[in-house]
Amino acid sequence: MQAQTLNPTPRPRLGHVETIIVQSRTLSCDGGMGALGHPRVWLRIADHQTFCPYCSRLFVLNPDAGDESAH
Numbered sequence: 001m002q003a004q005t006l007n008p009t010p011r012p013r014l015g016h017v018e019t020i021i022v023q024s025r026t027l028s029c030d031g032g033m034g035a036l037g038h039p040r041v042w043l044r045i046a047d048h049q050t051f052c053p054y055c056s057r058l059f060v061l062n063p064d065a066g067d068e069s070a071h
Contacts, residue, residue: 019058023065031055 025045029052031037038054049060 017056017058019060021062022059023062025061027059029055029057029059032057 022045026042027045028040028042029038030040031052031054041052041054043050043052043059045059045061048063049058051058
């Protein structure tokens with residue numbers, strides 16, 4: 001189960017995957033739809049990207065992100 005937490009399997013809706021470029025390896029996702037979203041989850045980018053297990057958003061670490069992204 002630990003591997004799924006670090007690299008969850010994407011479940012895109014109707015073939016659409018929203019990609020968001022981020023500046024930090026630690027981030028949160030709530031679905032981005034206010035009351036229609038999902039519970040807030042905290043995610044960590046281990047390599048260069050991760051998926052939200054609820055909404056399948058793809059979070060990609062900006063290659064130009066500063067050193068604080070390595071923590």
